[in-house]
Amino acid sequence: xxxxxxxxxxxxxxxxxxxxxxxxxxxxxxxxxxxxxxxxxxxxxxxxxxxxxxxxxxxxxxxxxxxxxxxxxx
Amino acid sequence: xxxxxxxxxxxxxxxxxxxxxxxxxxxxxxxxxxxxxxxxxxxxxxxxxxxxxxxxxxxxxxxxxxxxxxxxxxxxxxxxxxxxxxxxxxxxxxxxxxxxxxxxxxxxxxxxxxxxxxxxxxxxxxxxxxxxxxxxxxxxxx
Numbered sequence: 280x281x282x283x284x285x286x287x288x289x290x291x292x293x294x295x296x297x298x299x300x301x302x303x304x305x306x307x308x309x310x311x312x313x314x315x316x317x318x319x320x321x322x323x324x325x326x327x328x329x330x331x332x333x334x335x336x337x338x339x340x341x342x343x344x345x346x347x348x349x350x351x352x353x
Numbered sequence: 354x355x356x357x358x359x360x361x362x363x364x365x366x367x368x369x370x371x372x373x374x375x376x377x378x379x380x381x382x383x384x385x386x387x388x389x390x391x392x393x394x395x396x397x398x399x400x401x402x403x404x405x406x407x408x409x410x411x412x413x414x415x416x417x418x419x420x421x422x423x424x425x426x427x428x429x430x431x432x433x434x435x436x437x438x439x440x441x442x443x444x445x446x447x448x449x450x451x452x453x454x455x456x457x458x459x460x461x462x463x464x465x466x467x468x469x470x471x472x473x474x475x476x477x478x479x480x481x482x483x484x485x486x487x488x489x490x491x492x493x494x495x
Contacts, residue, residue: 280365280478280481280482280487280488280489280490281365281366281367281488281489281490282365282489282490282491282492283489283490283491283492284491284492284493285491285492285493286494287494288494292494296362297362297492298362298363298364298365299364308422308423308494308495309382309422309423309424309425309426309427309433309434309495310426310433310434311382311433311434311493311494311495312432312433312434312436312439312493313433314426314433315426315429315430315432315433316429316430318432318438318439318442321432321433321436321438321439322436322439322442322443324436324439325436325439325440325443325491326443326448328491329371329374329376329443329448329449329489329491330371332367332371332374332489333367333370333371336364336366338362338364339362
């Protein structure tokens with residue numbers, strides 16, 4: 280099976296060298312997909328994570344993406 | 354663990370289209386169904402068991418038992434660590450083929466890393482492979 284990790288602890292995850300991983304930049308622990316009820320953001324993060332499965336392989340790398348709406352809602 | 358294991362990344366390509374993929378979620382965030390036995394947070398060594406969450410479960414059926422991260426947000430919306438609603442939406446839109454038969458929750462905190470690695474993780478992989486039948490697994494933590 281193919282796997283993709285969504286991590287909010289990129290330093291710890293990097294040591295595990297996951298086959299594919301997405302770090303939504305600045306998301307805190309317990310908010311892997313965003314804050315509660317941010318349905319569109321949850322979907323975007325999940326869609327981006329799943330898309331890594333079809334992108335050029337970079338095993339062991341953590342892909343960092345910005346999601347400004349996460350912080351705007353602060 | 355051998356040197357080889359330390360250096361190699363076990364990468365499995367996915368050759369088909371995402372729109373044909375069945376997807377499961379495996380989370381270390383302590384997610385389980387409310388009707389299932391909670392994880393044992395009283396044991397200082399952690400809990401090596403996992404819970405199978407059938408695909409028919411919806412977000413209101415789920416809860417978190419974990420004492421090593423702040424799950425206040427997940428208590429109000431489980432989707433922040435276990436994106437079951439988002440996955441359903443992506444299936445409805447045709448972005449993915451569908452949800453796998455089941456998902457898996459476990460409590461990522463343990464002092465028994467060797468047993469987690471050698472017993473729990475292979476048992477979860479076996480479930481995904483033989484029962485859940487997922488092509489792709491999305492992993493989340495707390």
